[in-house]
Amino acid sequence: MKSMRVAVVGGGIGGLTAAGLLAKEGHDVTLFEGGPTLGGKAQSVRVDGLRLDTGPTLLTLPDVVKGLFERLGAAELLPPITELEPQCTYRFADGSGFVAYKDLERTAESAGALQSSERRGVHGFYAEAEAIWRAAGEPYLEAPFEGMAGFMARVAKRGVVAMARGMKLATLDELARAHFQTSHLQQFVGRFATYAGASPYEASAAYALIPHIERAYGVHHVRGGIGALVDALGDAVKRQGVKVHLNARAHYTRDARGYRVGPRDGEERFDSVVVNADPLDSLGRGREPLSLSGFVLLLEVNGRSILPHHSVLFGRDYPREFKELFGGQLAEDPTVYVCNPSATDPTVAPPGKTGLFVMVNAPALPREPGASERAAAAWESQAERVKSQMFDKLLAYDPELRGRMRVMGQRTPVDLAALGAPGGSIYGFLPHGKFGPFRRPRIRGGTPGLFFAGGGTHPGGGVPLVMLSGRFAAEMASKHLRRSA
Numbered sequence: 001m002k003s004m005r006v007a008v009v010g011g012g013i014g015g016l017t018a019a020g021l022l023a024k025e026g027h028d029v030t031l032f033e034g035g036p037t038l039g040g041k042a043q044s045v046r047v048d049g050l051r052l053d054t055g056p057t058l059l060t061l062p063d064v065v066k067g068l069f070e071r072l073g074a075a076e077l078l079p080p081i082t083e084l085e086p087q088c089t090y091r092f093a094d095g096s097g098f099v100a101y102k103d104l105e106r107t108a109e110s111a112g113a114l115q116s117s118e119r120r121g122v123h124g125f126y127a128e129a130e131a132i133w134r135a136a137g138e139p140y141l142e143a144p145f146e147g148m149a150g151f152m153a154r155v156a157k158r159g160v161v162a163m164a165r166g167m168k169l170a171t172l173d174e175l176a177r178a179h180f181q182t183s184h185l186q187q188f189v190g191r192f193a194t195y196a197g198a199s200p201y202e203a204s205a206a207y208a209l210i211p212h213i214e215r216a217y218g219v220h221h222v223r224g225g226i227g228a229l230v231d232a233l234g235d236a237v238k239r240q241g242v243k244v245h246l247n248a249r250a251h252y253t254r255d256a257r258g259y260r261v262g263p264r265d266g267e268e269r270f271d272s273v274v275v276n277a278d279p280l281d282s283l284g285r286g287r288e289p290l291s292l293s294g295f296v297l298l299l300e301v302n303g304r305s306i307l308p309h310h311s312v313l314f315g316r317d318y319p320r321e322f323k324e325l326f327g328g329q330l331a332e333d334p335t336v337y338v339c340n341p342s343a344t345d346p347t348v349a350p351p352g353k354t355g356l357f358v359m360v361n362a363p364a365l366p367r368e369p370g371a372s373e374r375a376a377a378a379w380e381s382q383a384e385r386v387k388s389q390m391f392d393k394l395l396a397y398d399p400e401l402r403g404r405m406r407v408m409g410q411r412t413p414v415d416l417a418a419l420g421a422p423g424g425s426i427y428g429f430l431p432h433g434k435f436g437p438f439r440r441p442r443i444r445g446g447t448p449g450l451f452f453a454g455g456g457t458h459p460g461g462g463v464p465l466v467m468l469s470g471r472f473a474a475e476m477a478s479k480h481l482r483r484s485a
């Protein structure tokens, strides 16, 4: 087949994946990244020997990552991936705790210590989460979503029970209540909606497939952090011959001969385009509500910290928290996520130091003209209030941290918006409602040869899913190019 020219607009993980796979197929691929570095939301910083991710910190579905590097012929570039056990430690507002393990029996034991009935709840919940994964999750992830007919055909292959299960899914919170009596375990389940930037009170119970995925396939850490994974992916993609242009904000137009893509002063002709930027605006859906944003603090701790790799410190009123967030406000008592990668990985901190990534959910910025400037100004003062709440929660969790923490960086929704995320939203499209996941922007664009890849499109956000979307986009673009060759 004649080599065709493909442009990839955006060097986030989805764009890098599509670019690498298309180049591996023999196409002539040029990637335009608007920012100074590759990785998009998956950035990292190095300060005084500490290496901290500023975006993703937790890896699921490692086989998707390994499979991608194998397809790119670059398995040796992938840093070692370690499975974590325990997976995550939870603290509740009343001072009680819970630990999620890969080992279901240990998870059940930890839940049973909160209230004995919750032990049975763990078994019932995870059995249902696995059934949801088999009935709806696998069919949703195994091929690009091109409409209900194709999806239902894949579900039907799993039998009528699977079809019936898909039809009667409630919200994630309702599913949690069906299995757990304590607000603690209900909060634990509800938290997984935030992996899509959504509220557990509005998102489908289908999101229970995330705790199933974590339990069945593990929670993982890439040595050096996700930043090291991005570096390796960038190297693998360049090795395939992809021409990478940084600081090159590109636009694309179509005419009878194909696409013109590139910065205003340097457009080139291409046969196909994969767009890694969020698709909502270009699809005329820019006024839709957005998924959550986040505020991140990067802390240097003097000495080694005994904190586990992942912790979640819940606020006291979860329904109120989501009401506030989706009402456009910061939570009055926010849930705080803490990542201490040096608990697993000695390469991310020098001896005698610890780096912590600390995050709270935040509403996406309003998008009306002028509103984002006002929101940016508001963040200047809001950040101080949130920071002190985060410090208070951290100190209540581990009093040994007192006097040892120094802020080495922060990322507000304004910073995320500057990376091209609409309203600073981490996942773009908000998948609320029973059919939310099916309204997600599709990979196939509106004109022949145009495809989208990344967290704003199918199957959704998160490192392995955007790799899947990049793979689907590359396969669809390749098919289009074969037809037009």
Ligand SMILES: Cc1cc2nc3c(=O)[nH]c(=O)nc-3n(C[C@H](O)[C@H](O)[C@H](O)COP(=O)(O)OP(=O)(O)OC[C@H]3O[C@@H](n4cnc5c(N)ncnc54)[C@H](O)[C@@H]3O)c2cc1C
Pocket (backbone or CB within 6 Å): 009, 010, 011, 012, 013, 014, 015, 032, 033, 034, 035, 038, 039, 040, 041, 042, 054, 055, 056, 057, 058, 059, 060, 248, 249, 250, 251, 276, 277, 278, 294, 296, 359, 416, 419, 420, 426, 453, 454, 455, 456, 460, 461, 462, 463, 464, 466
């Ligand atoms: C704080 C935070 C925590 C997270 N935690 C996790 C986690 O623990 N686990 C997990 O799996 N995921 C997590 N995620 C989500 C994950 O980072 C994203 O889903 C994923 O990285 C998005 O990849 P993407 O392919 O959509 O590209 P993006 O990261 O959205 O990058 C798109 C790129 O396109 C570029 N671009 C846009 N428009 C143009 C243009 N016109 N021309 C040129 N370039 C353009 C942008 O500059 C950007 O580099 C987190 C994200 C954040 C921000």
